[in-house]
Amino acid sequence: MLELTDLRVHYGNVAAVDGVSVTVEEGEIVAIIGPNGAGKTSTLRALSGLVRASGGRVVFRGVDISRWRPHRIVALGLSHAPEGRRLFPQMTVIENLRMGAYRRRDGLAIERSLAEVLERFPRLAERRRQLAGTLSGGEQQMLTIGRALMSDPTMLVLDEPSFGLAPLIVREIRTIVESINRDRKVAVLLVEQNARMALAVAARAYVMETGRIVLSGPAAALRESPHVKAAYLGG
């Protein structure tokens, strides 16, 4: 479904992503874990078109989207919930969700998606008229995921959904990601510094360090890897 081949991203002369290859199959949850500054977010920004890759290919649903701009990539069914939530702070919860459906013209289906998202996130339903900027961290993350679902995607890209959240909320987010994947058959590419959470949710995972993939395999195997244990799971 998604295939990154030898992807490279440069900022000036500095390589942030230095030849990364990642695949995600239909309906699969795949994680990329790694430390801060490893190039995980740059990888995601390149695949959704926010930065232009300096090399390599991004193929999504059989189409080479390496040179596409973001708005066309969303329309093809790839939805990216970015790092740091990036909501529209001066818009209400509902307005944020409706922005997620910006490319869609099917009014009735949009209303159905909206009802579905509000059912999945009862907290958002309670706060539907509130400005996004006034929500708590966990609610903002839920709104980010909900907004990403509003484009009716076939693949969801989540960048650090657990960042800065209390353990209880992280568990809630994890359950939500699993249920979205199960109910809607949406493939998920999950980028996390929280390796414990990521390896619990994902079927397969990649370990990214200084712009390269250094390890990959089934999540269960990575959980047992001495390197992953020592560096990411606290021994």
Place this chain on the structure above:
Amino acid sequence: MSIDLLVQALLNGFGLAMVYVLVALGLTLIFSILEIINFAHGEFYMLGGYVTYYAYALFGLNYFATLGLAILTVGLAGVVAERLIFHDLRGKALNAFIVSLGLLWVMQAGAQLAFGVLDKPVPSAFSGIVRVLGLVISVERLVVTLSAIVLIVALYLFLRLSRPGRAMRAVAQDADAAALQGVNIEAVAALGFGVGCALAGGAGGLLAPVFAVSPAMGALPVVKAFIIIIVGGMGSLPGAVLGGLLLGGVEGLGALFMGSAAVNILGFLMVIAVLLVRPRGLVGGA
């Protein structure tokens, strides 16, 4: 001093201020979408003035049709300017500052070449006065002010209710996030620049019969617009309206006590006062 006189003075001030609010709203819209300040904004106002001179004063087109034509023409000129000059400068405030200053000189010199250096008078479309509750209001001023208010409300509704308006608000709040929702940022930037210039063009058309039309006519309204924006808060559309009301009030009342040249100082005093107390402006967020 009677209340009537005070109210009269305030009305006089608000009248023109509403037109300057249009200029300020255009600047603010462009700033919030492209994160640049277009110093050639007054030159788009000037273009609106010349469209009005040629279409209305020379060709004899209907006043309101002329206003629509000025808005449309200048809006298109704005889209062209964005595509040709500003589209690579989104977020690059310093580059855009230099480039837009260059554009200002090019457009002013171009206007001198094309239209001549002399002032061109535009006759008033409306004459006479109306008396309401003892107040005397010139019909021309009334039409100008009401037209400006209609345009402000139209902008508000456009941003609030239309799909491109929604996209503009989203881009202003977070451009990357908007792109990830499927908003075509380049198209929105071009349209936003065009709408911003169209507002300036409309303002130029409205004030063409009040002042004369000349290549340098853009300087005054832009100075007023900057006062309004700084007082109201950079990037805030409600702030621009509030700043305009304040400027109008201050200038209107000031005109009771001093000459019209001296009144211009009041705006700057107001800017200094606001910056001392609240540097981000009255409604400004960050």
